[in-house]
Amino acid sequence: xxxxxxxxxxxxxxxxxxxxxxxxxxxxxxxxxxxxxxxxxxxxxxxxxxxxxxxxxxxxxxxxxxxxxxxxxxxxxxxxxxxxxxxxxxxxxxxxxxxxxxxxxxxxxxxxxxx
Amino acid sequence: xxxxxxxxxxxxxxxxxxxxxxxxxxxxxxxxxxxxxxxxxxxxxxxxxxxxxxxxxxxxxxxxxxxxxxxxxxxxxxxxxxxxxxxxxxxxxxxxxxxxxxxxxxxxxxxxxxxxxx
Numbered sequence: 001x002x003x004x005x006x007x008x009x010x011x012x013x014x015x016x017x018x019x020x021x022x023x024x025x026x027x028x029x030x031x032x033x034x035x036x037x038x039x040x041x042x043x044x045x046x047x048x049x050x051x052x053x054x055x056x057x058x059x060x061x062x063x064x065x066x067x068x069x070x071x072x073x074x075x076x077x078x079x080x081x082x083x084x085x086x087x088x089x090x091x092x093x094x095x096x097x098x099x100x101x102x103x104x105x106x107x108x109x110x111x112x113x114x115x
Numbered sequence: 116x117x118x119x120x121x122x123x124x125x126x127x128x129x130x131x132x133x134x135x136x137x138x139x140x141x142x143x144x145x146x147x148x149x150x151x152x153x154x155x156x157x158x159x160x161x162x163x164x165x166x167x168x169x170x171x172x173x174x175x176x177x178x179x180x181x182x183x184x185x186x187x188x189x190x191x192x193x194x195x196x197x198x199x200x201x202x203x204x205x206x207x208x209x210x211x212x213x214x215x216x217x218x219x220x221x222x223x224x225x226x227x228x229x230x231x232x233x
Contacts, residue, residue, distance in 0.1 A: 004157075035221070045158075045205060045224035091157060095220075102148070102173070103222060105157035 004106035021077040023092035033095040034075040040088040119225035138206030147189040152203040196232040
C-alpha cells in the first residue's frame, strides 16, 4: 500500500535559521510525484514544491528546496532563512498509482518560527 | 477572484440533518476532488470526479454523496450528519494528468469549509 510518513508532529526553529521537515514514502511504483503543501492557521492549502520520481535534480522554489533521496524513499523539505510567516502546518503528499492524480497525504508537521 | 471557491465557509448543524457543501472553480479543470481533514490524520479523499459523468469513491466515502452538476461545480452531501463528520472539508481541482504519473500536475485547493455536527 502507498503511504506517506511524517514523523515530526511539531518543530521549533529560530527566525533566519534553516529547518528540515522529514517525509518518507512507501510505494512499489517507479513513477510517482511528491508534493509539499503549507497550511497556515487560516486553513487554506498552499502548494510549495514538487518532485517527480524521474527528476535528477532536487527541486527548488525560492527558499524551499526538496532533498530527494530516492533509494531511501525520502523527500524532506528544507526551508532556508526561516521567517515568522513560515509558521504553519506542512504536509507531504504523493500522487498515487495510475493517472488519477489522487494525492495521499501525510499527517503533517506543525512548524513554529520563533523570533 | 479566487479560482476555487467553497460555500459555506463555516457551518454548524445538528445530528441527522442533511447538509450540502458546494465547490465551484474557474480554472477550467476537468478533475475535482473532495477531502476531509481531521487533526492528526492529514487529508483523506472522500470522492473524486474526472468529468460530469465520471464519479469515483475515495478512501472514506461512507456517509457521503456527491453531485457534479457541471464541469465547474462539485457538491458534497451528508445525507444524515453525525458528530464524527465534524471536520475541515476541502475541494480541489486539477487538470487531466498527461504523460507519466511523475509529471507535474498540481492540485489547487479551495479555502475549506469548517463543519461542526452537534
